[in-house]
Amino acid sequence: MRESAAERHDRLLELVREQGSARVSDLAGRLGVSPVTVRRDVEALAERGLLDRVHGSVSWPQSAAAAGGTGSSAGSGGPVLGLLAPSATYYFAEVIRGAHEAAAEAGARLILRISDYRPEQDRARTKGLLASGAEGLLIAPGWQGAGDQAAYGDWMAELPVPAVLLEREPAPGSALDDLDRVCSDHRHGVLLAVRHLVGLGHGAPLLVARADSPTALAVRAGYDEALGALGLEQPRPVIGSVPAELDRGRFEEAVRAVQEAVVSGGVTAALVHNDVDAIHLVQRLAELGVRVPEDLALVAYDDEVAALADTPLTAVAPPKRQVGRHGTRLLVERLGTEPRGLEPGRHLALLPRLHVRASCGAGALP
Known part of the structure; x- marks a missing residue:
């Protein structure tokens, strides 16, 4: 399957974040694309404030480095939140809308990735969110069958940033059961x-x-x-x-x-x-x-x-929109809690009507 531009951008950001800076020609070789394509990608990412350009090379933004590599949203000083959803239509359109509203109210920036209900892509999409500077994650995995968590979900227990599951209930006693989550009952x-x-x-x-x-x-x-x-x-x-x-x-x-x-x-x-x-x-x-x-x-x-x-x-x-709103508020609260890890985790069930x-x-x- 041909790699999408969004997937290539995620890989490019991850390479630059790992190295601190890189030449365009080197990135082209690592990504397996032409220098023209990389320059076009760099321009698009720089316009979004995700990279800095300097004479044929690119570097991780100084604002992100000053904040510990987190890439705080430009001008707001608020956190950057990543949202992984299986779809942006039908059911999850309202979840995304609620998350966006709550992020705006908190002065946070929300970055979205869509998995198209392909759970095998969830990890790569999440790495892309982290490469884009996400300091916390809202994750609705693309699980469909009962065995998808076991096959594609264990990596979420080792995430380097706080995470909240949305509309997903892991198996009781599994490693993911310790994550915060907000679900419809x-x-x-x-x-x-x-x-x-x-x-x-x-x-x-x-x-x-x-x-x-x-x-x-x-x-x-x-x-x-x-x-x-x-x-x-x-x-x-x-x-x-x-x-x-x-x-x-x-x-x-x-x-x-x-x-x-x-x-x-x-x-x-x-x-x-x-x-x-x-x-x-x-x-x-x-x-x-x-x-x-x-x-x-x-x-x-x-x-x-x-x-x-x-x-x-x-x-x-x-309560789809409220799931997005409550999940985002919980994540922002987690990011503002120091020291982290002392507050108990939460499993919040919202009642349908x-x-x-x-x-x-x-x-x-x-």
């Missing part, structure tokens, strides 16, 4: 949905959910816990959901399974993760003669676009 979110549907007179709802992200896995686990807490029996096995645009055949299988569960009379309510899948599901069910909410009361999970459906969807809304709309048949709350 998805189990509580599922309980809100199940309790709401049962309160409307339905039996235990059917769960239609993905299995390709930590949120999806937490929703599945929360479903089992919610049924147990409310003394309910699972009406059908969980129906695995996949995006319609990625695998139309498997999506159709899921739709037909929901249709059969409703037509047979055994199911009158469902919880669907996520919003986009729920909208596609409702549209396809209507084509098959199953109406929401008349035949099936439905609650979506995520509340990104649920309100925009033809029949606005009741949805569980994780249920936004009631037309799809569950209850009508919107006043």
Whole structure:
């Protein structure tokens, strides 16, 4: 795979930080690119205040060296914070927005790297953030499966700067369990949905959910816990959901399974993760003669676009922006604590809310 400009910039910054200064020609050889490319990269990085240029060579900024090599944000004197996120769209757009707001309020500079849900790239992306001068890190690893932490996560326990995990809960007792973290309590979110549907007179709802992200896995686990807490029996096995645009055949299988569960009379309510899948599901069910909410009361999970459906969807809304805000505030507080290591670590769980709309048949709350 061809190296991106951002990845090359990260490597260039790391080389200069390690050496203190370097000639452009030497950097070209180390990076395996032309001197013209390096000069262009250096100009871009110098404009951002990440490097100093001096007669054919570059050096680590004097402002960063004076601050102990941390690269404080120009003019503000505040800390530089690095944020690693698996995506800048959908769910994590709000997390990033909250982090940016809190960083600005604290006089800090926020640097962003995106992993595109490739957990094998998380470490390299984080090294890039450190090379850019990050003094503390907000990390939402690109984990998708249950084994990704063990395969790609142990390095985070050895980070040289304070770090806060966002929307990720490591395995209990693992090295990463000692890190600060701020997460949405998805189990509580599922309980809100199940309790709401049962309160409307339905039996235990059917769960239609993905299995390709930590949120999806937490929703599945929360479903089992919610049924147990409310003394309910699972009406059908969980129906695995996949995006319609990625695998139309498997999506159709899921739709037909929901249709059969409703037509047979055994199911009158469902919880669907996520919003986009729920909208596609409702549209396809209507084509098959199953109406929401008349035949099936439905609650979506995520509340990104649920309100925009033809029949606005009741949805569980994780506090995404607040996760970013609280994580950033915690990190800034960590950076300002001297001596470090004396304050206890924190695991902060933020509670989702249920936004009631037309799809569950209850009508919107006043």
